[in-house]
Each structure stands twice: as structure tokens, then as C-alpha cells.
Amino acid sequence: MVVQTIPSANTRKISKMPNEEEFKNLKSEQYYSDLYDRGTIEECRRWEESGMAEAKKAEEKEKKESKTDKIRVKFKGNIVLPVALYFIQGERYANKAKTIRDWMEKDRLRDEKFENTQPPKGIHCLACGSDMSVMMKNPHTDLEDYTKDRVSFMFECIKCKKRRIVWEDGENWELKIPCKKCGSETVKESNKREGNIITTIFSCLKCGYKEKDILDLDEKPKIEQEKPDPNFEKDRQKFCLSEKEGQEYIESVVRLDNYSKSMKEIKEKERIKKELVEIKKLTVADLQKLLSAALKKEEYINLELSKPEIKKDVIIEFTVQDNKTDRGEYDSRIQLQRILKKKLEATNWRLMSDGVSYRLGILSGRLRGYELEEDLLKLVKEGKK
Secondary structure (H helix, E strand, O other): OOOOOOOOOOEEEEOOOOOOOOOOOOOOHHHHHHHHHHHHHHHHHHHHHHHHHHHHHHHHHOOOOOHHHHHHHHHHHHHHHHHHHHHHHHHHHHHHHHHHHHHHHHHHHHHHHHHHOOOOOOOEOOOOOOEEEEEEEEEEOOOOOHHHOEEEEEEEEOOOOOEEEEEOOOOEOOOOOOOOOOOOOEEEEEEEEEOOEEEEEEEEOOOOOEEEEEEEOOOOOOOOOOOOOOOHHHHHHHHOOOHHHHHHHHHHHHHHHHHHHHHHHHHHHHHHHHHHHOOEOOOHHHHHHHHHHHHHHOOEEEEEEOOOEEOOOEEEEEEEEEOOOOOOHHHHHHHHHHHHHHHHOOEOEEEEEEEEEEEOOEEEEEEEEOOOHHHHHHHHHHHHO
8 A cells, every 4th residue: 555655765754645636646548648658668669679689699699600590590680579579569559548448447436536535524633632624635546456545634623733644434544664774663752743844753663773754744745757758759659550550450460360260260170071081970781780790799699770760860779689698687788888889989870868778688779870960070079078
């Protein structure tokens, strides 16, 4: 939580907090545009400086390097770095409008929070107990999370004119200063007021170091002006894409993305085609030959297929006899299901979900045959699970 900006000198002057009229977060859209462009310029400058450093380093080693190394260095300097810089410029342009909207909305909400926060009730003077009146209110900005912003109020005693600062919830405002020498917690040792100048001595709990802080209630805050960048406009023209250039970049990214998606679709279709080729599409006659041979080896005989039921798929009922008389009902059913699953795995046929029934050594069930490409593809995907 940023409570107050305090200089690092041993004797500090803490300026009077700004009043409500002096404070405003939301600026013009041009302000945010300039701020965003400064970020773009700084990032591009770093990349350009990196490229120039690489080029200088390569030039110094040129005589010692092999032909392959020289080609690699030139490729990096002439192709890689410029292309990377272009993509940085393009992405900065693509994100600019949304970022500015987000910044403006956050500052609007900060202002709304500050304007709508009312002073707490029932604040009394700590010296004489009299009622106090509000002199000013002050925003305290959390730089990481604007929803954690707080507001403090300065009150003045109606009788003795002493002042105190409290948070919006009525909690007393305490100035906390870390020890300049060791960074540990300090405590207030003494507090002296002469007119509107309040001098406070803080003592470190760990090393005993003392610091003096001066609060001038009449002094207006000093706003440090950022030093102008003499090359800002020139580099803005150089690094910040124009609307035309930015739209061309966005369109090129869309085209590249569409091309990438098309290539993925083509590869996917080729993969599917390859997998579908691997499925053996058996006719009913092929199915009977395949299963009869496989089942006979496991002593299941007399496989018979009923008249096919033709719908979207082909459904056929089957019966088979278990020739192994000492095999019980459960083992007979489970063994048959395993054989069918294994033999049909690479084909377009499957045992249906109702499984296999057993009556006096006769086992029956239903098989489904698939023809449509989309159904065959599902069989491939299920087989990979």
C-alpha cells in the first residue's frame, strides 16, 4: 500500500496532502496514448540496442570466425532481429486500444471511489474531546490493485484547532517509517508541534537509530515533472506503427493464423485418411469367415448369423455353441466377449453393448457393422483410449 511519498534523507519534509479538487486520476485519452507509446519505444530501443551490440560483436570477431559462423551472425542481424522487432511493434499496436481502455477504466473507478467515499462519523479531538470538522481528504493508491485503494480524512478540532488523520473506516492514521539504517520497524518517540509544523522523532526497535520527520501542514505537494525525452517524437515515428501499418500487421497475423489452421486441418485429414485405411471393412461373408476360424480354435462351434437388419448401420444377431462342456456359464461368456473384441478391433464391426447371453451352452448376441466415415473415425479414436 503506497501511503505517502517520503524522501530518503534523514530529515524529511512531508508535504501537505492534496485536496479533492487537486486530485484527479482520469486523464485525456492522449495522455494514455503517449504513455503507451513510451513503453513501446523503450522496448523497441532495447531490442535495437541488443541488435547493434550483436552486430558490433560479430564485426570484431569476423576475422576469426568460420564462414558458417559469419553466415549465422549475418542471418541473425539482418533477418531475425528485424523480424522480431516488427512483431514487437505489431503486438504493441494490436494491444494498444484495449490497454488504454483498461487504464482509463481503472482511473475512472479510482476517481469514483475517491469522490463517493464519505468521512467517518463521530470523530473527536484526542486532546480535548471536542467535535472535529473535515479539512480535506486524501487518496492512498495501491499500485498493484486499484480495488484496495483507501481514503484518509484530515479533521481539525473546532475548539483547540488540533488535527488528526483517520481512514475512511475511522481507524487512526499512523505514519510508519522503516529504519533507514537496518529496515526494521520504528516507533514514535516524540511528537512536537509549532504552528502547522509537526516534528516527529522515530526510534528503531532493533538498532536504536533515530530519524526526524517534519510534516508541514501548509506546504503544498511538490509534483516532480518527468524529464522530457528529446527523441520521443522521432522514435515514435520510427517504432510505433501508424493505423495503416498496424491494420496491415493485424491482417497479416489473421492470414498467418488462417494458414496455420488450414495446414492443421490438412494434416488432420491426412491422418484420418491414413487411420481409416488401416480399418478392415468386412462384408458379412468376410465377418463370418473371420469369426468362425477364430472361435473354432477356442472350441466355439456352429456360428450362425441371422438375417441382417439394415438401418444407418448393419445389425446382425449371432449364435454359437460352446463345445467345451466343462466351461461354466460365466467363463464361457467372458471368453467369447474377449475373442470377439480382439478379432473385431481392427475392423468395422463391434459387439453391441448388450453383450453376450448364455442358455444351455448356446451363446448369442448382436454385432454392429459401420460404413460411414465419421463412424469409422469414432472407432479409431475409441481404440486409442
